[in-house]
Amino acid sequence: EVQLLESGGGLVQPGGSLRLSCAASGFTFRSYAMSWVRQAPGKGLEWVSGISGSGDSTYYADSVKGRFTISRDNSKDTLYLQMNSLRAEDTAVYYCAKDIVGVSYAYHGMDVWGQGTTVTVSS
């Protein structure tokens, strides 16, 4: 079964850091680009960051550029999101998602999503 399982969320103070992980199983992880998408309470979906299958190319939303870093370890079938300088507006459920097509980050759609991990930034 194709599956993504996020972990690492929690409560953190403004200015703090968290590292999210997304463990993949059931597919050839290195063959697919991956993304992080978040959803603030009561709000819509917001794309956060993405990475190609090889890990050579990374992409960020303006709202997180310079603060978040996406990476992957294809030997461990795991995607990461290092989040620094966290702000209250980063409070959200964070989903990892797999591209339906291909190793590059060209957009087609995201067909497998994790269950999400909640990040709360508050003092």
Place this chain on the structure above:
Amino acid sequence: QSVLTQPPSVSAAPGQKVTISCSGSSSNIANNVVSWYQQVPGTAPKLLIYDNNKRPSGIPDRFSGSKSGTSATLGITGLQTGDEADYYCGTWESSLSTGRVFGGGTKLTVL
């Protein structure tokens, strides 16, 4: 505020057909493919349509997608109570803020 505009809500009776629009511009929809997602509150999004009009395995043909110019449309026929959910369009944005983008979402109510 998203660069992709969706109606906040739509409604229809069971068995009927509904369409959800997604309006963009030359920097997103016009030159990139569109996908559609269904999200039941409290659960992860589910891909319904990719590459404008393709359905992933397991998605019934009651769901269809189309694109024309700077707009895309999701169609759902034979509405079921289980279709009640939030629906999002998504594409690539090629302007100053490059990246993937989603519409604001449309709440579908099956009356």
